[in-house]
Structures are given as C-alpha cells and as structure tokens.
Amino acid sequence: MCRHLAYLGPPVPLAALLLDPPHALAHQAWAPADMRGGGTINADGFGVGWFPPGADRPVRYRSAMPIWTDAALPALAAATHSGAVLAAVRSATIGMPVVETAAAPFADGRWLFSHNGVVRGFPGALAGLAADLPIEDLLTLDAPTDSAALFALVRHQLRAGKPPDEAMAALVREIRRTAPGSRLNLLLTDGSRIVASAAGHALSVRAGDGAVLVASEPLDADPAWRPIPDGNLLVATPVHLAITSLS
Ligand code: GLN
Numbered sequence: 001m002c003r004h005l006a007y008l009g010p011p012v013p014l015a016a017l018l019l020d021p022p023h024a025l026a027h028q029a030w031a032p033a034d035m036r037g038g039g040t041i042n043a044d045g046f047g048v049g050w051f052p053p054g055a056d057r058p059v060r061y062r063s064a065m066p067i068w069t070d071a072a073l074p075a076l077a078a079a080t081h082s083g084a085v086l087a088a089v090r091s092a093t094i095g096m097p098v099v100e101t102a103a104a105p106f107a108d109g110r111w112l113f114s115h116n117g118v119v120r121g122f123p124g125a126l127a128g129l130a131a132d133l134p135i136e137d138l139l140t141l142d143a144p145t146d147s148a149a150l151f152a153l154v155r156h157q158l159r160a161g162k163p164p165d166e167a168m169a170a171l172v173r174e175i176r177r178t179a180p181g182s183r184l185n186l187l188l189t190d191g192s193r194i195v196a197s198a199a200g201h202a203l204s205v206r207a208g209d210g211a212v213l214v215a216s217e218p219l220d221a222d223p224a225w226r227p228i229p230d231g232n233l234l235v236a237t238p239v240h241l242a243i244t245s246l247s
Contacts, residue, residue, distance in 0.1 A: 001039040001201065003028040004088035004104060004114040004187050005219075006194045009211025009238045011053050015077035017085055018048065018067070021219040026067045029089035033217050034202040037117065037183050042089035045103035046070075049112040050082035051191045058084070058112055058191065062103045084191035086112040093118045093146065102143035106151035110190040113154060115147035116201050116216060117183030122146040125179035129153055129171075150175075154188065164188055164195045165235045165244075172197050172233070172246055187214065194236045198228040199246060205234060212236045 005025055007017055018025045023033070029042040047062035063070060067089050088104035096102065104114035119125055126149050130138065133156055142148045150171065157167035172184045176199070183200030196203060196214045206213045206225045214236060218225035228234050228243065235242045 001032065001035060001037045001042070002088055002090045002104070002114070002116040003032055003042055003216040004086070004116050004185075005213065005215035006187055006189050006196065007085045007211070007213045008189070008192070008194060008236070009083055009209075009213075011081040011083040013078055014048060014050060014080045014082065014085060014087075015074065017213070017219070018077050018087060019074060022221070023217060023219050025087055025089055025215075025219075028217050029067045037201060039091040042091040044090045044092040044098045045100060046087070046089040047103040047105050048085065048087040049105040049107055050080065051084040052082060057110060058107060060105060060107055060112075062100050064098055064100045064103065084189065086114060086187060086189050088114040088116070088187075096145045097143060099143055102145045102148065104147060106142055106148060108151075108155045108158075111155065111158060112189050113151045114187040115150050116185040116187070117199070119146035119150070119175060119184075120179045120181045122179075123149065125175070125182075126153070128178060129174060132156065150186065154186070164190070164193070165233060168195045168197055169233050169244075169246055172199050185216070192237065194234070196228070196234045196236070197246060198230050198232050198234070200230070203228040203234070205236060205241065207236065207241055210238045212238050212241070
C-alpha cells in the first residue's frame with residue numbers, strides 16, 4: 001500500500017498537497033486511513049514531480065527515506081509552486097528494494113507515473129507483456145520492481161502514440177487477466193490531464209474552481225471529495241472528469 005496524488009490547476013505550493021492539509025500526503029504516509037492490501041505505514045521513500053510554471057518538462061525530487069524525516073522538504077515545498085504535480089509515498093512490497101529509484105514518480109519526457117499496489121507473481125507474471133519491450137527499456141528500468149516494470153510497459157505504449165487512457169486501461173485489463181489478484185492503482189499525468197485507475201486500492205477525486213486533485217485518500221474533510229468506485233478509470237482535467245469501467 002503506497003499513497004499517491006496528482007493535482008492540476010492554478011499553481012499552489014507543493015506544501016499544500018504534501019504537508020499542510022490535515023490528511024496531506026505526509027500524514028497519509030504515517031497514518032493512512034485505508035489500509036487494504038497490507039502494510040501499516042509508507043516509510044520506504046517518497047517522490048514528487050512537478051511542472052514549474054511555464055515549463056514543458058517536470059522536475060523530480062525522490063528519496064528512499066520516510067517523507068517525514070526529510071528536514072529540507074518543508075522549506076522546499078513551501079517555496080515551490082506548481083499547477084501540475086504528481087507525488088507518492090511508498091511502502092515497499094516484500095522482496096522489493098528500498099532505494100530512491102524505486103520511489104514514484106517514474107518519469108519520461110512530460111510523463112509522470114505512479115503505481116499503488118502489487119503485481120502478483122512478479123516478475124514472471126509480466127514476462128509475456130515484457131516480451132514486446134526493446135531490450136534498452138528493460139536495461140534502463142529505474143529499479144527491479146513491479147512498479148518500474150509497469151511504467152516501462154505504459155511508456156512503450158505512449159511512445160508508440162497510444163492515447164494515455166487506452167494505454168492505462170489496456171494494461172490494467174491485461175495484468176488482471178495474466179496475474180489475478182494484482183492491485184493496480186495507476187496514476188499518470190503529462191501536466192494537462194490525469195489518468196488514474198481504481199483497481200484494488202482506494203482513490204478519491206475533488207474537482208472545482210478550475211482545479212482537480214486525485215488522491216488515494218481525501219486530504220481534508222471537504223464534502224466535495226468523491227470516491228472512485230473500484231474497477232474504474234478516471235480521466236481528469238481541471239474542467240472535466242470522465243469515469244469509465246475497466247471491466
Ligand atoms: N509494489 C510497489 C513497490 O514495491 C508498490 C507498493 C505499494 O503500493 N505499496 O514499490
């Protein structure tokens with residue numbers, strides 16, 4: 001169980017997502033409310049990717065340390081503003097390494113990606129799908145984890161020009177078929193839209209005032225938060241939400 005979020009809208013300080021709200025991502029790291037899938041805290045690293053205003057590429061900051069132990073983060077997050085952010089805190093799946101490069105977001109060009117969950121039977125369960133990947137993609141995986149491998153699979157489809165919602169939905173469907181019991185909450189943004197699957201873990205969305213925030217758990221008690229029912233794919237921009245079934 002990791003926790004992740006993505007935001008699109010007017011620039012806000014990163015602290016408004018990571019640290020300040022009562023159930024901000026840092027709070028979800030040590031006191032998550034929805035623990036399905038095992039694990040108790042998300043202490044195995046964290047990461048944040050954000051588009052500086054006017055930039056067409058995101059900047060990334062990742063660490064293998066618990067988010068609450070990073071003494072530099074509060075000042076950095078208060079001073080850094082962005083209108084497009086993807087962030088995650090990690091609880092490593094048993095057997096997977098605790099290293100900075102295993103922390104989301106994974107990045108390629110404009111794309112930022114996170115996975116909350118597990119691929120059952122990894123790595124063997126992905127062998128069939130990975131057979132399509134160029135050897136370079138396998139050799140340049142960020143880390144030997146299911147999440148990094150999922151990103152390589154999504155990235156391959158995106159580079160081939162597949163629409164992001166189709167790439168994400170197809171991957172979830174395929175892995176549910178080949179690796180039943182997998183948990184596949186995927187989160188992807190290019191700074192203009194968010195694609196998120198609810199497939200085994202919690203997911204909520206809050207939209208309005210030209211902004212959208214998708215998160216594993218609501219950051220506060222705002223009644224505008226809506227849960228995304230399991231088995232659905234959300235495509236969100238600051239002004240539009242679409243939810244479609246993954247089955
Ligand atoms: N399996 C992934 C990892 O180990 C994600 C873990 C999670 O969602 N808790 O990084």
